[in-house]
Amino acid sequence: MQRIYFDNAATTSLDPSVLEAMMPYLTEKFGNPSSIYSxxxxxxxxIENARKSVAKILNAHPAEIFFTxxxxxxxxxxxxxxxxxxxxxxxxxxxxxxxxTLHSVEYLHHNDEIKLSFVKVLxxxxIDLEDLxxxxxxxxxRSLVTLMHANNEIGNLLDLHAVGDLCQKYNAIFHSDTVQTVGHYPFDLRNTPVHFITGAGHKxxxxxxxxxxxxxxxxxxKPYIHGGSQERNMRAGTExxxxxVGFAKALEIATANYEKDSAYIKDLKTYMKEQLQKNFSGLSFNGDVDGRSLYTVLNVSFPKNEKSEMILFNLDINHICVSGGSACTSGVDIGSHVIRAINNNPNQVPVRFSFSKHNTKEEVDAVVEKLKGLV
Ligand SMILES: Cc1ncc(COP(=O)(O)O)c(C=O)c1O
Incomplete structure (x- = not known):
């Protein structure tokens, strides 16, 4: 049976054109970028061409982009x-x-006695901006505000301008984890009041x-990793x-196809939502599914019963890849801290479906059909 991959917020497949762009640097072009010979x-x-390309796409200056x-x-x-x-x-x-972010701020809070506050979530x-x-x-x-742009579990989008303006008003530093939106959203950093953002190629x-x-x-x-002078002394270690090269190529492709791909994926998400509503009762969608939400993520809670408790396991057996929260690294399923924070209902089983340009409505139909026997 063909595998259906609906876990694109966890990671995505490598584009063959990206691999093609990378290949010369995995084979004959292996020189150390710090060596002075040809x-x-x-x-x-x-590397510098990749930096220029990334900076242009995000409307930033190349000197503001560091590879990590x-x-x-x-x-x-x-x-x-x-x-x-x-x-x-x-x-x-x-x-x-x-x-x-969470484990970093908690570490600093416990070890360096930095004050830590969590803003209310509606x-x-x-994010409750009045509470912020x-x-x-x-x-x-002086405060550091660190709030993510798109939530990887429920897709909700933060208003970067509203938060950035508040940070400016109170002389705070603003960092946004934009890992789910770089490559999926048109950034204009020169006109966005944010001090730091982040991105990851595999998304x-x-x-x-x-x-x-x-x-x-x-x-x-100052740098976090000390050593050589790579990345203009900001991030040591051979690049x-x-x-x-692959990061820049993937971002170029994503940007060139943004209008087409985002409309296609949004349509899939809407279709899946409608099919779920049509075929199941007692569902609830987590997050602002019809509002400020990234088009790639759909999070739905099924009523809990003996069958639905095993849903992720049973979908896996049926070659369907979805997730209950963010990609689990520990192997221990303790549920989702995000769902707990917004909707602490122990009688529900949340499932995250996240889509890419490679998914189809036929796959949605197949997953919905399979779910009918599983919940
Ligand atoms: C919102 C968000 N932040 C950070 C990360 C971590 O990125 P990486 O795996 O590249 O370190 C992820 C990826 O799982 C993510 O979804």
Missing amino acids: YGRESRLA SGGTESSNTIITAAIRDLGCKHIISSPIEHHA PSGH EKLLADSEE FHGPKGVGILYINENVKI NLYGI
């Missing part, structure tokens, strides 16, 4: 730097962030293990040359 210069040029190993490293770098270098003594975040899954303003206004210390048909960190030119931080 082999090295060729690699350096590939992915979203986790990028977020760790800036959260640590905001405390160490930018005078932030108070972190304001939310209980629905990805663990890359039942829609959106109150937290900022009441803060006696938009690029390679795994490569990402970016955008550092607005008006903020200066992931083929990964960086």
Whole structure:
């Protein structure tokens, strides 16, 4: 049986054209970008061209783009730097962030005694901006606000401008985990009031293990990883040359096809929602599914019973890949912290379907048909 992959918020397949662009750097063009002879210069040029391309797409300056190993490293770098270098003594975040953020801020809170506040989350899954303003206004210390752009479990989109404006008003630093939106959303960083954003290549048909960190030119931080002078002294270690080339190529493809692909994927999400509503009773959708929501993610809760409790397991047996929360790294299923924060109903089983341009309505039909026997 053919596998159906509806877990594109966890990771996506590598685009063959991306692999093609990477291949020379996995084979004959292997020079160390720091070497001064021609082999090295060729690699350096590939990295700088990738940086220019990424910066142009995001409407940033190339000097504001740094390549890293992915979203986790990028977020760790800036959260640590905001405390160490930018005078932030108070972190304001939310209980629905990805663990890359949550576990970083909790670590700093417990080990460095940094004040940590969680902004209220509304039942829609959106951040309560009034509560955010109150937290900022009441803060006696400079704050770091770290709030994700699109939630990887429910798809809700944050209003970057509204949050950025509040941060400016209260002289706070603003970081947004944009891992789910880089490659899926038209950024205009020069006109967006944000100090830092992050991205990961594997979320938009690029390679795994490569990402970016955008550092607005008006903020200066020190590196997180120490060593050589790579990435203009901001991120030591021999560059992931083929990964960086692949990241830029994947972003170029995603950007060129954004209108077409986003409309297609949005249509699939709507179709799946309608088919679920038509065929099942007692469902509820998590997040602002018809409002400010990323077109790739659909999160639905089924009523809990003996059958539905086993839904993820049974879908897996039937070669259907979906997830109950974010990609589970520990192997221990303790449920989703995001769903718990917005809708703590123990009698429901949440399932996340997340789509890509490779999915089809026929696959949606097949999954809905299979679900009929499983819940
Ligand atoms: C919202 C979000 N932030 C951060 C990450 C971590 O990115 P990476 O796996 O590239 O470190 C992910 C990926 O799972 C994510 O979805």
